Amino acid sequence: MRKLNKKLFSILSIVMLLLLAACGGGNTTTESNSNTGEDGVLSAKFGVISYLTGAGAAYGEAITNGLKLAQQDINALGEVNIELVIEDSAGKADQALNAAQKIMSDDSITAIIGPTLSTEFFAVAPEVDLNGIPILGTSTTVDGIPEIGDYVFRNAVPExxxxxxxxxxxxxxxxxxxxxxxxxxxxxxxxxxxxxxxxxxxxxxxxxxxxxxxxxxxxxxxxxxxxxxxxxxxxxxxxxxxxxxxxxxxxxxxxxxxxxxxxxxxxxxxxxxxxxxxxxxxxxxxxPYFGESSDPKIVEFNEKYEKEFGKKPDQFAAQAYDALFIYADALKRAGSSDREAFRESLAETKDLEGILGKFSFDEVGDVIMDVTVLEIKDGKFIEFE
Amino acid sequence: MLGEILNTYYLQIGSFILINIMLAISVYVPLSSGQLSLGSAGFMGVGAYTSALLTIHFDLPIFVGVIAGALAASILGVIVGIPSLRLSGVYLAIATLGLGEVIRVIFVNWDSLTKGSVGLTGIPQLGREILEFSRGLGFEPAMIGIRNNQFVFLSIFLVLLILVIAILWFVIRQQNSRVGRALQSINMDDRAAESMGINITHYKVVAFTQGAFFAGLAGALFAHVIGYISPADFSYHRAVEVLIFTVFGGSEVIIGSVFGAFFLTLMPEVLRFVSEFRYIIYGILLVVLMAVRPQGILDANLLKKFKFKRSKGGVR
Structure with a gap:
């Protein structure tokens, strides 16, 4: 019995040491808030809250993949440089709020994308809004999301x-x-x-x-x-x-x-x-997204996505991809990674050409765009006439 | 100076740890009389919805709502507790698990009141109400050198800390009283306890109701900390999570529940740097623990050892 206890103590102490080490690592995130990188390119850091572990992790994975792909493409264009800080919400409102607090405690974050579920979004958005940080939902389709506050937007097509x-x-x-x-x-x-x-x-x-x-x-x-x-x-x-x-x-x-x-x-x-x-x-x-479409933009997106992640994208990946382009566009027009300037230019987004079509925000920050009606015929999605 | 130390992210985690400690205690108290209750998520939901609805629709102050929520949960605890006492062990566990699900399904279906699965938004937030109240008294957070949102989370944290300390004090006092001894004897052998003249029905209902009260209190506070609740917050996942807090930390001693809630709430946050793998590590840890130490990390023997090393007294 005593031997067992001794062993346990050593295991416990190792676990505790690990914990301490991890805590130490987390504290080194305070950096100076620089707007431009070394080569004069405007850069910004965006926080992402996504459902990466748990029953609905497939949604969060599609979204983060879409964002990562967009990040590559945007940074390759060289006009702006975007950094993503991705945090997991596990599909729970309290975890999503923790993730948001963690992201917000970093002063160099310009804006936030996510969380994935509407039930998480309702808990997170009011807090983010009060802190004056723009937040954009890419998959939150329930009524009443953009109405939460001035800093709350969405590009998910609501029901x-x-x-x-x-x-x-x-x-x-x-x-x-x-x-x-x-x-x-x-x-x-x-x-x-x-x-x-x-x-x-x-x-x-x-x-x-x-x-x-x-x-x-x-x-x-x-x-x-x-x-x-x-x-x-x-x-x-x-x-x-x-x-x-x-x-x-x-x-x-x-x-x-x-x-x-x-x-x-x-x-x-x-x-x-x-x-x-x-x-x-x-x-x-x-x-808003028709995967079988012959539109060259969508075909190209499908190819790139499949090459990168080995599976076909879905609506959520496409919406996330467009979301980061919306952010990049707003950042370009704002000319700085200042949150206030960024919000102003984000709200003015109008007729932005994304892979899903032309995109604008209305006065509360909800999406204005055309949707395609599809039907399944002979085992395939086709456009509905 | 103070403003730099107080990180809202840490305070937020601290607040959730404290709420989870209350929940772990709400499982521990019935368990100390031999009743395994999995209804904590349901009672938590009753507390949360009662308080949220009262404060949203009737503009009641939050503390009234919280007390009402906790009382509503404990009344339900009495109503359910009396008939369920005919059950014991796994049968009681299943009955209380069922109760939790019934409560959740009621929240889902009582559309006109609870807005169904979409949930309740716009619940007054505890910290912000405190901020407004203290402003009314002429106090500004800037006076002690902290920002408004730091003050908001600091005040939540302090309120919860005081409540947790009060609950711990109460439960420890009770354990060392006649009631606690009665509960312990029921836990050991309820027939023997009855033959010694202990009214087991009475004491079992007391313990069960106290558990419901603490869960309701934690639920009501949860609603006012997070500002938004939906039935998904009170599913059986929550009940199992809370049970794990108690079992992991050690269900024989109250400090085990506190430790379990503390450790298991903190761990997913600390493990954020491994992102997708954090819940895998969480799971592995639980399996290892149950294999090598089924009674939980802390138990009476371990605490006794500590007592020898230190002076006498110590915590129970």
Whole structure:
């Protein structure tokens, strides 16, 4: 027993020493706030808060990859020099806030990108805003994000822009008058999407036959789908993430429901086709990013990304890529890495040509851009006519 | 001078450590009477939502909201505690885990009140309210040479520190009192305790309710520190995390809970430099610990040794 304790003490003391060493390393980050590098190029440091460990780490990885790729391209152009400080939020609001505090304690940070989830963003943004640091959300689609403060922006296409576009096009073609709705009610993204769907349907005078809910990770949707089938709708509005949405479509098709589905931002993924196969045909989504597009800018981006990271980019990577270009552009126009000047020029961003198209901020800092409506036909995303 | 030492990032981590210590104690107290409760996340959520809703909609001062939140959680603790006392061991653990999930699902579905999974925004922040209050008294943070946001986080940290010290004092006093001895005897053998004339139902409910109270208090403070809550903050992940604090540090002594919460909250932050690998290291550490020291890092034997080396007395 005593021997064991001795051993344990030595292990413990080593752990403690490691801790101390790590603490020591963290304190050496105070540097002078220089605007220009050695060769006279305007340089700035941006903080990134991203979901890198945990269940949703795939999103954070896509975003940081997109940012890293953009950083390479921007620095290669040589007009400005950007440094990224990337911190993990683990998908938790308190961890995201810690990461933000860590980034903010460095006075040479000009602005922040992230965090990934809307639930993290709501905790972080007010604090960052009070400290007078610009913050940009690249994947936060819930209502009410840019309204948090003057320093809060986003380039993620909110559900309130994407979903109405998709519903309008779908109704136009199918002439639907009755819609059924299904959504995941324990996730901020799908819940936010549902609210927009309901509002849009009411505004367009569509009759809502039934509203069904499911929980995250559910695998059997037959009860909800049977109810939906009995009400005989013309269209199903499904605010779901792709992994659950694909299963819903699969089970619906097996049950003989052949009508089209309209989805939100979270449903827009090639993964949906992989999971549901032929059953995914007839899904209509609106997105700023169309991976199969023949637009040379997107083709080039896809190639570069695949070469660098060995997999195809998704919407989140593309939005993050554009986000850093928005920052670089604002930095160029501001002419200094001063936070106040940077915010001013960021707010004035107008018709910036990104890979996703022309981009502007409105007066509260929300995104103005065109979205493309896509549908899945014969196992492929194509543009919806 | 003072302004340079106080880094808001460190103060923020310090605040989360203190909140997690409260949560760890909320598991420790029922555990010291042999009840394994996994409901801490649920009680925390009740405290957080009660306080947040009261302060948002009725403009109540934060301290009233926090007390109301803690009381709401402890009332729920009594209501749930009495029937669950028929259960013990893993059965109680499952029942309380279920309770936590039920509470979370209520938050998700009670849309009109809780805004569902999107969560509550605009919760008054504890530090900023203190700043405004002290400004009303004619005090400016600049007078002692610190910036406003340093003052905000310093005040949060100090309030939490005082509360944690008060809770620790209370629990340690209780342990050395008649109540504590009763709880200990129930923990050892509840039949024997009953035959000695100890009212086990009463004491078990007391311990369970105290746990609920501390969890509710921690939850309410969490809401006012972070300024935004959503049901995702109170999922069973949180309950398990809190249980790990207590088990890691050593569930036999209260100082173990404190140490566990301190160490396991600090570690992910210290390990930030290895970014993606930090939770892998966290996991490996837990596996190693459970293999070599299942009773947790600190236990009564270890503390006894320290006592020999120092003078008598020491902490329990």
């Amino acid at each position: 309130s822009l994407a979903i109405p576009a998709a519903i309008e096009k779908a109704v136009e073609r199918t002439g639907a008058t009755k819609v059924a709705m299904i959504y995941g009610n324990d996730d901020a993204l799908t819940k936010g999407g549902f609210e927009v769907m309901e509002r849009t349907a009411k505004e367009m005078g569509l009759e809502i036959t039934t509203i069904e809910t499911y929980q995250e990770g559910q695998s059997d949707y037959n009860a909800q789908l049977t109810k939906i089938k009995n009400t005989n709708p013309d269209l199903i509005l499904a605010s779901a993430l792709y992994n659950e949405g694909a299963v819903i479509m699969d089970q619906a098709r097996k049950m003989g429901i052949e009508i089209p589905f309209v989805g939100g931002n979270g449903f827009n993924s090639p993964q949906a086709i992989e999971i549901a196969g032929d059953a995914a045909n007839g899904l209509i989504v609106a997105t």
